[in-house]
Amino acid sequence: MTFRPALAFVLSGFVASAAAAQPPEQPTAILPSGRLLTPVGQLAQMPNFPTQLAVRDGILAVLTGGASKQQSVLRFDAATLQPQSGVLTLLDKDKKHAAPGATVAQGAMDTSGSQERASVIHDQSLFQGLAFGPDGTLYATGGNSDDLLALKPEPDGTLRMARRYALPWQPFPRDQYPYRYAGNWQQPRHFYPDSVVIGPGGRHAYVTGMLANSLARVDLQSGTVDTLNVGSYPFAVTLADGDRKLVVSDWGGNGVTVIDRERWKVLGSVATGPQLGAHSFAAGAHPTALAAQPGTPLVWVADANLDRVVAVNTRSLRPVRVLDDSPYVGAPPGSYPVALAVAQGMLFVANAGNDDVAVFDLASGRRVALIPTAWYPTALAVQGQTLFVASAKGMGSGPNLQHQWVGNSMQGVVQRIDLRELGARAAQWTQTALRNDGFDAMQRRKLATENAAATAWLHAHIRHVVFILRENKTFDEDLGKYAAAGQWADPALALYGPRELPNLFHLAANGALFVHFFADGEVTSQGHQWTTAASDSDFVQRTWPLYYSNRGFIANSGWTQSLAPDASGARNPYAIYKNLSALGHWSNPWITYPARLFLFNDLLAHGVSFEDFGEFASRNKIGDISPALRAHLAMDYPAWDRLILDTDRAKVFDHWVRSHATDLPRVLYIWLPDDHTAGRHPCLPTPDSYVANNDLATAQVIHSLSTLPSWKHTLVLLTEDDAQSGADHIDAHRTFAVAAGPWVKPGVLVTRHLSQVDLLRTIEAVADIPPMSQWDANAQVLSGIWRQRPDIDPYPVLPMQVPMQRNPGVCSADAPFAHLPVAHPPVSPTEAAARLGPSYTPTALLKVSGPEQMRQEWLASKGTKAYAAMLAHVQTLAHTQHRPQASLIAGDD
Structure with a gap:
């Protein structure tokens, strides 16, 4: 069948949509490469290119950001994927997309008769960082707005901006790639916050700065910001080792940086890929997503360019385990693991290149399943017995009322997968994922x-x-x-x-x-x-x-x-x-x-x-x-x-x-x-x-x-x-x-x-x-x-x-x-x-x-x-x- 949403609502110029339940017939699409998409579970569509998920207290939050000057944070009911409320951010040029003088965008009526609403924030962008604080506040990274947004739900259910935390650019060592600021030297330099994690007790937010090679510690009460130089193009940050450590993946490096959280001190770096010096011609490992393994000092690191996931011991500062994320023995690179989650003794790995989630048993290191997703999965989250997956390109060039360019018209998709079905369906899902990509042995x-x-x-x-x-x-x-x-x-x-x-x-x-x-x-x-x-x-x-x-x-x-x-x-x-x-x-x-x-x-x-x-x-x-x-x-x-x-x-x-x-x-x-x-x-x-x-x-x-x-x-x-x-x-x-x-x-x-x-x-x-x-x-x-x-x-x-x-x-x-x-x-x-x-x-x-x-x-x-x-x-x-x-x-x- 051709995938179409069962429900759509309009948020000031972009379209978000959700399906109340999985259609009787599994949605299918054919990619330009000829590969198939047959995502399993319950699906909901949303604006183009979701890059991060966060889930807490029955609410699923999704950050989206395609190739336009509009980004959004949307909230869904985690049990039904019904839309709740959201925030739409607009840069100056796109103010025309919001209703004149309005702070709330009007939406279409859903099938139950409720009206969806979204606050509009002007002069603001977002980029791939999203996390819940202990009080339910959502924190989103601001990309070229160089800030961290605090978003809070109002009594009427709408989501509104509570505070902006400024994050100025920081200089970095001249011997650190990219060796000079990787932006327009004639314009202001950007910190470019791109990932966030909230510390114990909700006192601090820790934010990576992609164009400043920095990690920022933000005091969420006073707004005071301290910074540390980490690796090049820092991607993700996570707490580890009982919250005593912070780990940052260095996208432009070949490993991670480990930080003592209390002393606010870099302890060292750990290579997860081959050591590459300044004169190396080899491509980098592209360390991306991180996931701490509870009760241990281990952090799992997705080396996106090498199709593997590496466990780093944050005490010994050594890599201690490697999982091969190739779809079959001898496969060249292309899986592109870019998102991780640890739950129920399993490691979940979103393979953006192969449109699936690999599931590994942590005890044995054996891959137990591949779960078919939509196009280019970018984020994972687990709550209880449910796995949520966001895919940046959804089902391909999907519905969009105003933005018809192939570059930003492909609406994203979020999946809700019941993990209680994994045991019975692991073999079937794995075979489907392999066949969709042409990877079946036959x-x-x-x-x-x-x-x-x-x-x-x-x-x-x-x-x-x-x-x-x-x-x-x-x-x-x-x-x-x-x-x-x-x-x-x-x-x-x-x-x-x-x-x-x-x-x-x-x-x-x-x-x-x-x-x-x-x-x-x-x-x-x-x-x-x-x-x-x-x-x-x-x-x-x-x-x-x-x-x-x-x-x-x-x-x-x-x-x-x-x-x-x-x-x-x-x-x-x-x-x-x-x-x-x-x-x-x-x-x-x-x-x-x-x-x-x-x-x-x-x-x-x-x-x-x-x-x-x-x-x-x-x-x-x-x-x-x-x-x-x-x-x-x-x-x-x-x-x-x-x-x-x-x-x-x-x-x-x-x-x-x-x-x-x-x-x-x-x-x-x-x-x-x-x-x-x-x-x-x-x-x-x-x-x-x-x-x-x-x-x-x-x-x-x-x-x-x-x-x-x-x-x-x-x-x-x-x-x-x-x-x-x-x-x-x-x-x-x-x-x-x-x-x-x-x-x-x-x-x-x-x-x-x-x-x-x-x-x-x-x-x-x-x-x-x-x-x-x-x-x-x-x-x-x-x-x-x-x-x-x-x-x-x-x-x-x-x-x-x-x-x-x-x-x-x-x-x-x-x-x-x-x-x-x-x-x-x-x-x-x-x-x-x-x-x-x-x-x-x-x-x-x-x-x-x-x-x-x-x-x-x-x-x-x-x-x-x-x-x-x-x-x-x-x-x-x-x-x-x-x-x-x-x-x-x-x-x-």
């Missing part, structure tokens, strides 16, 4: 047999594979007018067509077009990790909503970038590889890396030749790229920069590839980013111009390859990094992929459910290297698209049919693209104002939300009437298909 054997046959064909015919990555398009956005796709294409949602994309349409007609193909992530920061690592990391998943909603966090998604936007080299597209000092203060994204790093590292480790044109490369903790990896970077190929056209990138590639015609690497990775466009930014090329130029450059790259002696044994794979900026009549995660080359059968429509990780698995098969994660290890090697004899004719380049123009605006004579003619604005003043409206800047383009990009491109390319008609068509589709608009469209953020 499934893996069948896939291995199929992949072996597909790989054997590739080894006999393909020696070189070329991966071309472009930016941010859905299938319908680019190929809605491709008639040969039939029911897989919707021309009403096509923003571009054969006029702007003649070469893409030619590629589709003369190669294999994947029409049921999905992006595994929601946004660019995830997309480039999925297309280079067949995974992203828990750090990226938790933090990308912060900078996409401008909540005080600098994007840190794999690229090194300037933290001082006005530095002389901040826009230098070569500086990240050639001259970091030109960037001024710069970010080092080492903490973002998944366990086995990226395709380039895998190729290097196995002696496979490759060249990287424009994509990021992994660094060590102090920011260096290894000499061995640097040797495979096309240093003269420009990275992200809206002032450089993709046809110029194609020229650089052509020069390079001709100079290596006789020794072409086995793998080429090429980033052509200009179809992202610059929206309506004045004086930069119009969206149509950028898209058409990108299309021409793509064809030029393939043509260059087709003139080489190696072309006969070359495979070209083309796709987009994500699908966040357009509408699609099948799914908001759907994009497209094309396979081209002498051995690819022309005009093939591939209708199998595939995603980006299947392309990575195929590249690995050609290169004969092992998979990097659980996703590509269980992905499909492409097959069924090959012809019997190769066609080695040079690939044609169809000319641009769109003139190069620039957006209207006042441009200086020496401004970039000043030589281009101005696209004439429409005659209508209203239309002209709409097209010339607010625009985003070149330096911020990678973090622009999909809806804003989509809106600007539609308005600039087709105008307001066409944009309105497209939105109306989506509404009709959603109504006809009995599905939410959020599952079809990037929408309006």
